Amino acid sequence: MQHITKVYSKAESLSSLKEMITKELKDNNLNPADCIWGTSICSDEINNSFLKVGEDFKGPGPFFFGGISGLPFTGKTGFGAFSSHIPDEGAAVILYGPHVGVTKDGTFGKVLREGQEEPSSSCGSLIAGLNNVKAGNVLNISHNDYQQGQVHKVLIENYDDIKKADNEIIATTETGFNQIKRELTDIIGAGLENLGTKPLLLVGGIIINTDWDQDDYFEIRDISWFNK
Template sequence: MTSSSSKTRQTNHILTSSRDRPSLISPPIQSNNSGATCSQCHQVIRSNKSGGDAFQSTLQRVFPGAYGLEDFVFQTKQTLVPEGFYPHVNTLVCVGLCRDEITSPLEEAIENMWGQGFICGSLAGMLFCGKTGFAAAHHHAPDNGRFIYYCFTHIAIDHEGSIGSVYRTRSGMHEKTTACGALAAFTAEIAANKLNLDIDESDIEMSMLRRHIVKQTGLSTDPKNAPDLLKVTMAAYKTITSDLERHVREDAKNFKDRQYALFTGVQIHGPNGTDYCWLGKANLLKNGVLTPIVLSENGPLKTPVRSPTKRH
């Protein structure tokens, strides 16, 4: 974390072209901290204040309004405590992140705030723990308990503003590496026309990642129309979000008194070990209905203007 983390805030939309924007994300609303709200998610659209360097320029362009990690987790707590989500009392936190060691700052920030978490992520943050994994997590809290899910894929932006590049100097590496490595490999396979969608029992997670993202999102596998890493990352985010909502809805059918807070998005690794978090979607599932969560700096959860709907 850095002192600059508090200068970045969340928005629910990425300012890419409509060609690159996944269907789960609606067209952006641009604002200069004017208090405008997103018509879909009802979040206040905030502009990032940056130093103008290459990293900040790319961060603002691709993930405008990204939070610093601790700021993001703190705001989720401020919003959820008034709704009855109490750390170490009645709430189980579930964390779905990539296995990559550089995602650990987000896991640490979450567990520092909410206590030990049930880990449900795999390569790229995909939720391959399945019915058994989700059932196990949901058996670790009472029938009227509260669950918070933080499920994020990840990507890197280096000091030159290059997407996908990160330096892992803490492990002694001084050349660029990639993040997410699994999604970068997937991207390269598509571009080189070497994509294999068969299941490899010696590489279960990676082979499932390829198949599942393509099936869930319709991501192009044509090397002549190959997606870049950003588009693949957003397809992973969309897949994670869809899987999470499906599994939680199944549990909610049997436990009417439970409540579930769902946060999905992208963790961004910046230069010198800095980390940010773009929140793509936030919902509260209560009584079988998904209601958009609006993070409030002072809490509590704000009531959306529109009526709750089954889908968001």
């Protein structure tokens, strides 16, 4: 944990995140059981530990906005669909953010997965994108790897700042957070009419993956309400 808090000083357990969301909803006279939820996080199965946060929401959930890296690839159409699923007297919650691994010895960008002897990349998409940019690979947004092409594009646009950082992986994760927040906020803003008068709670941050036999963490960076 000390390796995590040196970088993410406000990191908390997923149980604490769940408690915070429940309190935020109840402080606004909403019950989690009347809410549906969505996520804009990376497709990596390691992030399924995050599903415990939504145990008290209505329906099986969540609605997945994110593809690899966590960018909200479902766009305005996805948000329109999600909005149409909100219970008549209910609300919605969306959790978003990139993820980054940290091993027990404090190596960022890697995590030991169950059944493997050596750590592997986390977030694999962001780290692969960073390596492509550093290698000078030409941007190629193709139909058979469209999402990673978009990740590569974002990192090209932000590489001047990333390469100045003390830790490029942590800086790349920050770039991912900023991009997910920007895109998701734009999508919601452009589709507010889909919500009608129903409230939406948006919670963003950094997911911190740990080795498979340890608990994951989340550092909250943003709490925003729409229609409140």
